[in-house]
Amino acid sequence: MTQTGPIERELRAMLERELAPERLEIANDSAKHHGHAGDDGSGESHFSILVESDRFEGLTRLERQRLVNRVLGDLPGQRIHALSVKALAPGESA
Structure with missing residues (x-):
């Protein structure tokens, strides 16, 4: 079983609570960026998310991104340096 850190667990909880996703995949990409800008040494600075939810039905790509950003509040930009969202x-296919 893969260990998850507190930020990843918080991401998952927020997305599950607010978007009730049918599918949610969170990848911690921080190791790929070790020593680069934004690497705070926590091991939880860079993430990729794939989230499938009926809340995105009828929304443009930009509206979906904004919805995810609203759900996550200050995590991106404050406690997470980089976040890729699909x-x-x-x-819809990934």
């Missing part, structure tokens, strides 16, 4: 409506 937000899909049910039935």
Whole structure:
């Protein structure tokens, strides 16, 4: 079983609570950026998220991104240096 840190657990909880996703994949990409700008040494500075939720139905890509940003509040930019988001409506392919 892969260990998850507190920020990753918080990301998951917030997204599950607010978006009730059918699918949620969170990848911690921090190791790929070790020693680069934004690496704070926590091991939780860079993430990629794939989230599939009916909340994205009828929304543009930009509206979906804004919705995810609202859900996550100050995590991106404050406690997470980089966040890649792929937000899909049910039935859309990644």
